[in-house]
Amino acid sequence: MNKQLFNSSKEIRQDKLGRLLVYSALTVVLVLACAMLYFIFSKGIATFTQDHINFWDFLTRSNWNTDNLQKPDLGAWALMVTSAETTLLAVLVTTPLALVIAIYIVVMSPKIGGRIVQPLTELLLGIPSVVYGFVGLTVLIPVLRRWAGGTGFGVLAAALVLALMILPTITSLAVEALNGVPQSYQTFAYSLGCTKWQVIVHVLLKISAPNLLVAVIFGVARAFGEALAVQMVIGNTVQLPLGLFTPAATLTSKLTTDMGNTIDGTLASNALWSLALLLLVMSLIFNLLAKLVLRRSQSRESISR
């Protein structure tokens, strides 16, 4: 009798086990995240603390010469500019396209859109990046070469491949954003005699604008971080991308190209870790930006209510 009272019941034990599982999973994730951060940070700053590369030089110079150990000439400026340029171009190409597709799916024809167009765009999401790169290399590059001369490799090729890659990301987030606008708003606007165009522009797009911006930011983040596909079509030359057909290199493509050829602990390897650190900082900024946009729109919404 006594025993039964003091022993915890099955439900309580279940509860404890569940809590244990949740906390251990949480611990694993946190430990991993901290370990990653610590690792990238400690290795990334070795370029400056151990190899005495000037941090300012690293940010502003555009050469990548780690062979000459007495006088290394190392700078990530060209890489950062190329990363920004390809990403920007890709987003400029994709955003209008993704918006149109999203509007079609949500407003124009939810039936065909939801059953055919949306699954199709989501299919693009599942294609591995190496396939995008391969298609770029075998289909896009020869077309660009015939059209513009030169080798075809370069910033434009990379931007176009990226544009295709981020299309599903932006589209599906944009669909979600548009679906987030309460149906009653639309009905209300229609009842006032608005045309479809007016509803789309003045109700749907206006209200979901912050969420659409978040969709674009996630597209930017994906384009910025993509390595393999870009590396296959950009031509991998560390130089400022002055033209659309200049072969160049991005932060990520430089990382994949050189990774296997460096020795741990040497300048060449440390410099790559510094690039990884730069990338980490950039993606953190993108994430914060997305959070900030969302929070501001939410606070505005609560005020207007």
Place this chain on the structure above:
Amino acid sequence: MMGKRSAFLTGLTVIAAAVTLTACGGQSGSKTATSGKALSGKVTAVGSTALQPLVEQAAKDFQAKNPNVTVNVQGGGSGTGLSQVAQGAVDIGNSDIFAESKPGVATDKITEHKVAVIGFAPVVNPDTKVKKLTMVQLQNIFAGKVTNWKQVGGKNEKIVLVNRATGSGTRATFDDNVMKGKKSVKSQEQDSSGAVQKIVGSTPGAISYLAFSYLTKNLQAVAIDGVTPTTANVLNNKWKIWSYEHMYTQKKANKVATAFIKFMNSDHVQGELVKKLGYISIKDMQVVKDAKGNVTNK
């Protein structure tokens, strides 16, 4: 509440740091055990992608002979191979280059074994109409002094340089044997022989360099100073652009690794596999090259 949470977080960070530190410091040795006469255990070989096909095939045959042995072969590049074996993380590091020529490798901790020779040839897109060059012309092309094919007897077409990534074994071999200290002009860099093969084959005016085993019909291999890039010319060093394929083991290599290296030098591998896969046998070479590039007769 807040204090408890931050204490929890600090604790986690400490654990994370400890985990990473031990992971760095620890030497993950291989699980090797020799029970009785039969060889058994596990060997991991990592590194050069140029050597990978040969090691993979040899590993298959070696495992067929020793059923209790597992040989794990991975790519990753010569740099990865050298640093991993020097750190004791793997048993064998495959490399296209001498460990001495790569700064930062603890050469005192590893032993070198040469297992094959690879010849490299400059390749051009056939539409350039160039079939032979002199060594000086080749240098000038990669140094950016010659920029049009008509300057070296080809068609009026811009030269498109395609290099391998700095630090790759193929690039090092080319720099050592062709550029000889001269600086290569800024150009495209590709990280694999397969990509180079594809790009040179499809881009008008392109030039690069490839291992003999990658030469195909849609590429024009270039003769230098009247010598054609053939295996026979590599054997007596008439063709200068070649390098050894190395397998580095730790100074105190375990039994299985030692046995596998021995197998790599057996007649089966050197006599059959090496030739079948497009490499040149170490035993056929009439000359010896040292880490500084000096060649002497055997």
